[in-house]
Structure formats: structure tokens, C-alpha cells
Amino acid sequence: MDFTLRKIRGDDRDAIIAIDAIHSGDHKPDYWHDRLRTFLKKSSKQQIILGYVAVLEGEVVGYILAEGRAWEFGSPLCGWIFAIGVNPDCGRKGVGLALCQEVCRKFKSLGVNTVRTMVRRDDIDVLSFFRASGFRAGPFIELELEI
Amino acid sequence: MRCAIPYGGQSYKVALRLFLWIQFEIGACISKLEHMVKLNKSTRFGLYSVLELGRNPEAILSVKEIAEKYAISEHHVAKVLQQLARAGLVRSIRGLKGGFQIAKPCQQITMMDVIEVFEPAHRNDGCLLVDLDESCDFHGSCAIGNVFDEIQQQAVATLKSISITTLIAPKKLT
Structure with a gap:
């Protein structure tokens, strides 16, 4: 499949909202408008903010958003992939892998040697994707409490 | 209880x-x-067998070849492969050059698929504190x-x- 990768732009917003809505079942423009603002403005030198999209025939078919975070939960600087999505019509064609590779390459060039993400336990497709890409259980256990 | x-x-x-x-x-x-x-021994041998057949999906391997590679019992591997064949994970091929072959693309077979063939299912939603036949x-x-x-x-x-x-x-x- 002949797609290209490029940095995220303001006019990618609607496509990202649409792809996310397909996967999550929720259309949440307010969240994305707010969340993407960080990725669209020029970040400071200390911040590592990475956002890429995959484009096929002029259309955004996938996105990835990641950032470097230091000392959260006591962890030294590491990269976090906190959102990734691919249009299902382009699924299993290497789009997600290419986006992940791009982010990892960029993180590595910036001196970040560990990348983390979090996936729902019942989301076997996404879990399998990260597993197949070499991700393994990390040193943290996520805990939650219903209040 | x-x-x-x-x-x-x-x-x-x-x-x-x-x-x-x-x-x-x-x-x-x-x-x-x-x-x-x-995991029990059959599960281990099942994983070895699927892994070995999955390495070369076109190949037809004999029980002997798999057993020798892992230095395990030929008789046990034969039984395990028959169970895997019944579960549709491998295919049994008869004849002089017969043996076993992987039956599905390897990205469609998970470790759980193999484990489920050999590990007994819990009746009590998988609670590890009770015996298999207990409720x-x-x-x-x-x-x-x-x-x-x-x-x-x-x-x-x-x-x-x-x-x-x-x-x-x-x-x-x-």
C-alpha cells in the first residue's frame, strides 16, 4: 500500500476524530480539539511531542500521538504512545507499524530508549499488534479504584 | 463452601x-x-510442535523429526499432534511422505489456542482456588x-x- 507519513497538521483533526470514532464508538470532537492543540503548537526544546499521520491518496488513514514524559510514577524519561488509530479499510497493511516505527525512530534519535503504551485487556487486536511489534509487559502494574 | x-x-x-x-x-x-x-507436558509439546510446523508452513514434518529436535517422547508427540489436528490447528497428511503440517496462517494461531487444547477447562469460570469439578x-x-x-x-x-x-x-x- 502506497501511503506516506508526515507530521500532524491542523486540518487532520476531522480525520483523526472520525478514525477514533470508528474504533471507540464515541464521537468526541471537544476532547480531540483540546488534545491536539499541544501537537499543533511549537513545543519547547525540553518537550518531546510527536504526532504523525499516514496519508493515502490525499486522505488521512492513520495517526499516532506520542510524547516523552520524565519522572511520572518515578520513571526516568520514556516515550508514551497514547493514541494510535488506523482506518479499518487500511487495516493489516502496515500503516500502524509504519507509524509506530516512525515514532520509535524519532524517540531514539532524541535519546529516549523505552517506549510505553497502555491497552485495554479485552482489546486483543491492539494488544496483538503491539505484541507483534515487540512490546512486552513493562515494570509497572496499572491499578484503579471505583469511587 | x-x-x-x-x-x-x-x-x-x-x-x-x-x-x-x-x-x-x-x-x-x-x-x-x-x-x-x-503447564502440563502435553501443552509444552503442543507449543513446540506448532512452533516447529509454523516456522515453515509449507513443510510436512514427521512425528520423529519434531520429537528428535526437542529430545522428547515420540509417542507423546504423536498423541499431541493428533489432538492438535482434531482442534484444526495442524493437518495430518497420510502416505509415504506424510506427517503433519500447520493448518492455518500462523498469525491466526495464538498461544491460547494451543493451550486450550490441552489444559482442562474450569467449570467455575476459571477460579484457581477450586478443583475443576467443584462449583x-x-x-x-x-x-x-x-x-x-x-x-x-x-x-x-x-x-x-x-x-x-x-x-x-x-x-x-x-
Whole structure:
């Protein structure tokens, strides 16, 4: 499949909202408008903010958003992939892998040697994707409490 | 029901009973936990066989070839392969150059698919505290059972997400 990768732009917003809505079942423009603002403005030198999209025939078919975070939960600087999505019509064609590779390459060039993400336990497709890409259980256990 | 510890025990008596119960039961819990982690021999041989056949999906391998490679019992591997064939994970090919071949693309076979063929299914929603044929009225409200449920869910999600392809050749991101 002949797609290209490029940095995220303001006019990618609607496509990202649409792809996310397909996967999550929720259309949440307010969240994305707010969340993407960080990725669209020029970040400071200390911040590592990475956002890429995959484009096929002029259309955004996938996105990835990641950032470097230091000392959260006591962890030294590491990269976090906190959102990734691919249009299902382009699924299993290497789009997600290419986006992940791009982010990892960029993180590595910036001196970040560990990348983390979090996936729902019942989301076997996404879990399998990260597993197949070499991700393994990390040193943290996520805990939650219903209040 | 012997295994269940319902929530809400506040009094000293209940706490003492809980303490004594833990002393008594902890050995059994550990042995069952070990059982959970340590898979039976057929499962291990099943994983070896699928892995070996998955490395070269076109190849037809004999029982002897697989058994020799892992230095394991030929008789046991033969039985395991028959079970895998019944489960549709491998295909048995008759004839002079017969043997076994992987029956599906390896990215469609997960570790859990293989494990499920050999590990007995729990009747009690997989609670590791009770025997396979036991039932438990306190399922979902048992403090100790809930901890083991948590571990079990994590283990199942992990095993379901790792395909044979991932085991053979995980992709490199950098």
C-alpha cells in the first residue's frame, strides 16, 4: 500500500476524530480539539511531542500521538504512545507499524530508549499488534479504584 | 463452601477465622498457583510442535523429526499432534511422505489456542482456588478468589494476544 507519513497538521483533526470514532464508538470532537492543540503548537526544546499521520491518496488513514514524559510514577524519561488509530479499510497493511516505527525512530534519535503504551485487556487486536511489534509487559502494574 | 471468603468480615472472630483459614489454605493456593503457571507436558509439546510446523508452513514434518529436535517422547508427540489436528490447528497428511503440517496462517494461531487444547477447562469460570469439578457459590464475592481472577485475566489476555508468528519472528520497530 502506497501511503506516506508526515507530521500532524491542523486540518487532520476531522480525520483523526472520525478514525477514533470508528474504533471507540464515541464521537468526541471537544476532547480531540483540546488534545491536539499541544501537537499543533511549537513545543519547547525540553518537550518531546510527536504526532504523525499516514496519508493515502490525499486522505488521512492513520495517526499516532506520542510524547516523552520524565519522572511520572518515578520513571526516568520514556516515550508514551497514547493514541494510535488506523482506518479499518487500511487495516493489516502496515500503516500502524509504519507509524509506530516512525515514532520509535524519532524517540531514539532524541535519546529516549523505552517506549510505553497502555491497552485495554479485552482489546486483543491492539494488544496483538503491539505484541507483534515487540512490546512486552513493562515494570509497572496499572491499578484503579471505583469511587 | 470451603474455599470462599466473603467480604465484610469485621469482627475479631471473623479475622481470627480468616487468619486460621489462610494458614490452612495457603499451601493449597500455592500449589494451585504453581499448577496455573506450570503447564502440563502435553501443552509444552503442543507449543513446540506448532512452533516447529509454523516456522515453515509449507513443510510436512514427521512425528520423529519434531520429537528428535526437542529430545522428547515420540509417542507423546504423536498423541499431541493428533489432538492438535482434531482442534484444526495442524493437518495430518497420510502416505509415504506424510506427517503433519500447520493448518492455518500462523498469525491466526495464538498461544491460547494451543493451550486450550490441552489444559482442562474450569467449570467455575476459571477460579484457581477450586478443583475443576467443584462449583463455588461465592464466585465474584470471594476476596482471595478475586485476586486469582485478576492474575488469570491478565494471563489469558497475554496468551490470546501472542500469535505463533509473534513467537517466531516479532517485528522490529527500530
